[in-house]
Amino acid sequence: MIIAVYLPLLLALPLAVAARRIAAHGAPSVAARGLVAAALVAAASSTWSLTLLALTLLDDLPPLSALDNHPTLELPEPVPGVVALAAAILWIWGASRLGKDLRHRFDTHRRLRAVGSPNAGFVVADLPSPLAVAVPGRPGHLLVTTGMLRLLDDDERRVVFAHERAHLAHRHDRLVAWASAAAAVNPLLARVRDTVTYLVERWADEDAAAAVTDRNLVARAVARAALATTGPGPAAVLGIHSGVAVLRVQALAEPAPTPQRRRLLGPILLSASFLAATTVATVEFVVLAQAWL
């Protein structure tokens, strides 16, 4: 338990660095699914590492010390007490962040479903600010403000409907929720979460472009809707969405991307190394536990 147990804690970094490169090429659907899967493996294995490190604290608990038949016997203790304590604190911190993330998501979706019962597949809210959101659920529906409906022309409105329906049809809320949960337990994955959020928007744009058979029209709708919401809004303050609309419009000026599965080689290799390191660490921990007992 010297090296292997620490590796999963660090391996999230190369994944975060590679995320943008993976997102920049090929079909957004492939990249989004691949990144979410890799993020989940990364989050699970780093959490497991923290668990193993924290469990070594048990050795120092008074009840277990009392059970020790040979108090004078020198036991192997490859994890310094400070490190084990830090791991325990990080574990608890991650768990509380995860709880907060899930509560926040659940609460927001519940409130949005309460806005109105969908008729004709969507709910209209008579508000001047342009907003269109996909409200997940079974089957899920669209929530659109009159501001958005009046802002766009007839063709652009079809883009918005097709875009939001793509979110519902492919359950993008789940992909984003998984990525967000992974980033909650391992903050090093925050960039992966943001990339997945961007990729599902790209994915829905591509679906919309296929539905209206006009990439230019989708680009126009995205640009006009984004410009209408200009200003120091909450998203700009968070710094998450900044530049996303620009990237989306630029991507729509390119030809439709084709799936490039070889782009997933990086995430697959990284995930495999997470799992290998985790396995080695677990075996080492079992050996250690047997020595203690």
Next chain:
Amino acid sequence: MGENERRRAPGTLESEVMGVLWARAQPLTAADVQQALGGDLAYNTVQTILIRLHEKNLLSRDRVGRGHVYWPVQDAATAAAAQMQAALGDRPDRQAVLQQFAATLDDADAATLRRLLSAAQRRPKP
């Protein structure tokens, strides 16, 4: 049935018709709606959807000449607006959770988008 009509997913027509009626500030005839939807839908299809939406209490209508004019029922949308403001207003970070069509921009992004938009509008339609 036109090619575009076949491409539409089930249920999408109703929301597209509602979208048109909400976007216009005035009552529309079935022919107006048909034209707004791109003219690729049969008149009877549009007519059927309008009648169905009227029966669902989503549209009001008045007889004009030999046909009807339709406009959206306001009540539900007003109630929804209040609910939506309550849902999103108190917590700005809620927006980060949503799959919304377009998020807010900073000034530099807005300038870039305006440039892209005018470039796209100059380009001929493919």
